[in-house]
Amino acid sequence: MPELPEVETVARGLQKSVAGRRILSVRLGKTDFIDDPAALERQLPGLWIEKVERYGKFMLLRLSARGDGRGDSGNGDAEAASLLVHLGMTGQLAPCGAAEPCAKHTHVWFELDDGRELRYTDPRRFGRMAYLTAELLAEELTAFGAEPLLVSAEEFASSIRSRKAHIKALLLNQSVLRGVGNIYADESLWRAKIHPMRRGAELSKKQAQVLRRVLQDVLRKAIVARGSSISDFLDAEGEPGEYQRHHRVYGREGKRCFRCGTAIRRVIVAGRSSHFCPKCQPAPRSRKRRS
DNA sequence: CTCGATCCCTGGACGC
């Protein structure tokens, strides 16, 4: 399940393996996850992949019509377009030899100028792909919140403490922070000793400060470990990540808390499984019942 | 505007 560290891992891999290559042709299978399939087929052939970047959980393949691989001078930038890719739950984007057999659920093939193909595979098709001009891309990206690894303490605290929603929902909300998903939300709440159903506005300044620090720490360590491979995440080289070995609560319902030994519990918050230690992460006071 | 519930999709786990 690609979240920020997994997408960062894939983007870095693709930056190494396909940046500087030219797209010769595009072939499409199922297209219900593509904004405008015809635009891909029409616009991409002939363009160079200048650079692969991450934005939240998105990958941005920066394209150009010239392709000296240097971004470089001149105009043209007004024309610069990007391929936006979201891996959803099960998406994979990786290059391979054009002659290699295709994995099941391969839906997009980009023929490259070096005999390889960049292929997109996604069984559940929760992902998204779109060809966007610079202008449309800029518009698209305004909907997202701060980058978790760059957000200042002040901005983080104010965006959380001004909200009444559950803290878990806020961490998952891409217009608040971009890139955090279920695993890293649970892991950072456990480290910060904050119950997932606490309200954003309930957090003290100190708690917000701690939460930001542990979230950044978890994300950085997960990037070093090349992400978490829970079910089927593989990076652009086809390798699994290692960070699942460091999980403290995610997927550990019924097992002992690493800090206090209490059984880890799971509740649904914001429609998602939320794992927490009932002792280390005390529940908010429930308003009803007093004897 | 804010928040929460529902739905999309497929493969894997599990019960009988």
Place this chain on the structure above:
DNA sequence: TGCGTCCAGGGATCGA
């Protein structure tokens, strides 16, 4: 062995 059911979850959408 096979069939049915449930669950995983990012994000779009809708209603309160």
